[in-house]
Amino acid sequence: MEEITSIQNAKIKNYNKLKKKKERDKQGLAIIEGFHLIEEAVASGIVVEQLFMMDPSRVSEDLQSAAKECYVINQKVAEALSGTVTPQGIFAVIQKGTATAEQAKQVLILDRIQDPGNLGTLMRTADAAGLDLVVLAKGTADVYQEKVLRASQGSVFHIPTIEVEDVVEYVQNFSGPVYGTALEDAVSYHNVPSKQESFALVLGNEGQGMSEQLLAATSQNVTIPIYGQAESLNVAIAAGILMFHLKG
Amino acid sequence: MEEITSIQNAKIKNYNKLKKKKERDKQGLAIIEGFHLIEEAVASGIVVEQLFMMDPSRVSEDLQSAAKECYVINQKVAEALSGTVTPQGIFAVIQKGTATAEQAKQVLILDRIQDPGNLGTLMRTADAAGLDLVVLAKGTADVYQEKVLRASQGSVFHIPTIEVEDVVEYVQNFSGPVYGTALEDAVSYHNVPSKQESFALVLGNEGQGMSEQLLAATSQNVTIPIYGQAESLNVAIAAGILMFHLKG
Known part of the structure; x- marks a missing residue:
């Protein structure tokens, strides 16, 4: 698995870009953090483009295989990605759901x-x-x-x-x-x-x-x-x- | 109206003590901050023991006369009392409501x-x-x-x-x-x-x-x-x- 150790990495920079709504709308992507939300997204059939993990041994194989791309990150990178004080060390770029107005009753x-x-x-x-x-x-x-x-x-x-x-x-x-x-x-x-x-x-x-x-x-x-x-x-x-x- | 300019003032110290539940329970008092909450408390018949104001000219006479004691405070004291980043400059010590379990249906x-x-x-x-x-x-x-x-x-x-x-x-x-x-x-x-x-x-x-x-x-x-x-x-x-x- 590829290791990312620099916050200058293009994928890390793009994750941080996706913190802005404008960029999420443009790319059709969103970001989520933490085990619970990522597990919930995968269980709901959301497409995971990229999964960033500090410690892959703590992440189930099912979760890893659900992601199109997996990366190992270090503490420094995790802190750059995280919106929380105590990051859980797991981050995902997901596809935003698409829906149409038709047929909704x-x-x-x-x-x-x-x-x-x-x-x-x-x-x-x-x-x-x-x-x-x-x-x-x-x-x-x-x-x-x-x-x-x-x-x-x-x-x-x-x-x-x-x-x-x-x-x-x-x-x-x-x-x-x-x-x-x-x-x-x-x-x-x-x-x-x-x-x-x-x-x-x-x-x-x-x-x-x-x-x-x-x-x-x-x-x-x-x-x-x-x-x-x-x-x-x-x-x-x-x-x-x-x-x-x-x-x- | 008495002016309080020191955060060492006994009333200011007591207000800060009342930030702890244990002290609120002991004294039967609570503290509230900001125009909306204080007006709401007075309108609801809550007894106001002390009212601290940075600018009394901005506080209605009704509100001031509802309080047993009124004090003018400066910016430094307001910052010591406030739980918010941008204090409105008005603080009150109120009596906690008393209720009994009887008759409630x-x-x-x-x-x-x-x-x-x-x-x-x-x-x-x-x-x-x-x-x-x-x-x-x-x-x-x-x-x-x-x-x-x-x-x-x-x-x-x-x-x-x-x-x-x-x-x-x-x-x-x-x-x-x-x-x-x-x-x-x-x-x-x-x-x-x-x-x-x-x-x-x-x-x-x-x-x-x-x-x-x-x-x-x-x-x-x-x-x-x-x-x-x-x-x-x-x-x-x-x-x-x-x-x-x-x-x-």
Whole structure:
């Protein structure tokens, strides 16, 4: 196995380049770190282009043979790659999933969700609820960010995502009811039927909510009644309650 | 208004002492920082013992008159008090809420929840769901930690909490069904009635779940069906779905 000892190595430099979303989008690749995430990616059928390991004897043969290319790295290189204080010494370059908007019947639409923890939890919850697709409106955080990947607990590898330039157009073409989450003319979610074959649910930005144009394009706004003194629910909690209600 | 310019001042030293849970418990006090949290505390009827301000002209008279004692501090003192990189220059010592276990009919029980973000979101969601009480089993993180207070968005001031030494005893004395969240002999939450007047819901540690003793003491385990490939739901998401189901 080839050993890489210099942080000037072209593959190491490219890994670090992939820390930027722009470069991930351009190359169609993403990077992940740590045993748990890499195992989860491989188990989910994600293509691993390159696997960098400090200690290959600690890495299962299955994991190594799942990668197109394997390299041994030293401590110095691991520190240059790692986003954490105590790197586990295993890193992978993976292919980003590809998905199309067609045929998805149960969809979560995220309109400029910013917090990586929220986004990861939303992905995990949409996966658990068995939705087909997560649509990311322009301005939503990137799901291939480290914090999102971690909070999603591998769900980024399970549920397809697409980024759309024009989310209003997507909503207008969607073949089913599109539920917005805003107060205007809203009904309680108890009045929305469960077990619908096709639906889309839109969650808006943590501070500003959904955009005006998107609000105008939805079929119906739904709310969750607040019984106590809290002003609102966390966006991922609200999405969880609504997705599981819609799934029934 | 008295001006404090030394970090050796007894009140400043005491504020810093209150960063430790042990000291908060001993004094029955807690500390909060920033306009939003302090305004929320005052609006919720929390007693403010001391208010420290860099610039009193930026602090409303209502807020100042709500505090038993007000002090002006300088930048150096503010930096010594602050837990953030860019302090807002306003700090308060508050009385911790007091609550009793009696009479609470709708209760969330947390068994060693560790992550401050999860705990804060659980408090916010329990508040929104209109529950009466949150019971913290021994080993659960402190709700008066900075990160919990922030994630709770003020709900720590709205919903009473008690810490119990013996959570099994609490559960045994509770006058209503106690729902555990574990797989053993569990039923889907769809089979648990909504709109119950009295219930307790137990959520366990993020990694280990509920303790064996607590599991043995509950009335019924409930689960949320997982339709996709996610292994589980985040604890706060699961609690949100279950609390809003029980409330109906």
